[in-house]
Amino acid sequence: MQETIFIAAPALFGLIIGSFLNVCIARVPAGQSIVKPRSRCPSCGTPIRSRDNIPVLSFILLGGKCRSCGGRISWRYPAVEVLAGALTWFFFWKWIGTPVWMAASLLAVYLLIVIAVIDFETMLIADIFSFLLGVIGLAAAVVNPYLEGAVADRLLQSAGGLVFGAGLIWLMAWLGKKIYKMDAVGEGDIFLMGGLGALLGWQGVISTLVIGAFFGSVYGIGLLLMKRAGRRDHMPFGPFLALGGVINLYSLVSPVRFLFL
Numbered sequence: 001m002q003e004t005i006f007i008a009a010p011a012l013f014g015l016i017i018g019s020f021l022n023v024c025i026a027r028v029p030a031g032q033s034i035v036k037p038r039s040r041c042p043s044c045g046t047p048i049r050s051r052d053n054i055p056v057l058s059f060i061l062l063g064g065k066c067r068s069c070g071g072r073i074s075w076r077y078p079a080v081e082v083l084a085g086a087l088t089w090f091f092f093w094k095w096i097g098t099p100v101w102m103a104a105s106l107l108a109v110y111l112l113i114v115i116a117v118i119d120f121e122t123m124l125i126a127d128i129f130s131f132l133l134g135v136i137g138l139a140a141a142v143v144n145p146y147l148e149g150a151v152a153d154r155l156l157q158s159a160g161g162l163v164f165g166a167g168l169i170w171l172m173a174w175l176g177k178k179i180y181k182m183d184a185v186g187e188g189d190i191f192l193m194g195g196l197g198a199l200l201g202w203q204g205v206i207s208t209l210v211i212g213a214f215f216g217s218v219y220g221i222g223l224l225l226m227k228r229a230g231r232r233d234h235m236p237f238g239p240f241l242a243l244g245g246v247i248n249l250y251s252l253v254s255p256v257r258f259l260f261l
């Protein structure tokens with residue numbers, strides 16, 4: 001029993017973090033403080049009591065409804081909590097031998113969850129989060145398992161990844177505009193790839209773009225087939241870049257292996 005709790009502890013910690021990420025997702029796009037006031041029901045505005053604010057469990061016990069007004073609570077809340085819990089568990093045990101990198105990569109994962117959900121819901125990426133990814137990438141370059149050599153070399157590789165990531169997707173955006181006359185890539189995606197490049201280096205940039213484009217295409221084709229979207233509809237790219245980023249933060253994936261094996 002004790003052993004089970006010990007093994008599960010990172011996931012429980014992640015659930016609590018996920019609860020805070022939900023606050024960021026709901027408040028940052030609206031320009032509200034993420035510290036005060038305490039959480040309220042989005043329908044009736046009643047402050048949520050502590051015992052109704054337990055990650056996942058409260059949602060299940062309340063049947064996804066507010067205790068005061070019965071208004072529906074979005075399934076996004078437990079979904080983000082479960083996602084944060086699961087990823088924390090995986091990253092904790094994967095990088096337990098390099099605790100500083102574990103902390104840096106987990107911080108990046110939490111930022112990516114927030115970026116992905118906000119972009120999915122509002123089609124916007126708050127650039128402050130991409131900026132923070134870049135700062136974490138540069139600060140953690142010394143312990144980054146994907147970079148090599150002395151401190152100065154590592155900083156150079158991280159900064160190089162930042163420029164390469166932002167530059168490559170900027171080029172894609174420019175070509176998309178020239179050739180297809182469409183804005184497939186937004187400005188937010190450029191900053192996001194810069195931030196990811198600082199964490200993953202240039203190989204990680206290519207891999208993240210390939211994985212992001214792959215899953216983005218699968219999702220886009222799915223929407224078209226289900227007639228949920230037309231060919232000219234806009235689709236956020238950020239969530240798929242974030243997905244590619246999380247996969248590469250866990251383990252650097254060769255884009256060739258990803259596509260052909």
Ligand SMILES: [Zn+2]
Nearest residue numbers: 041044066069
């Ligand atoms: Zn309510």
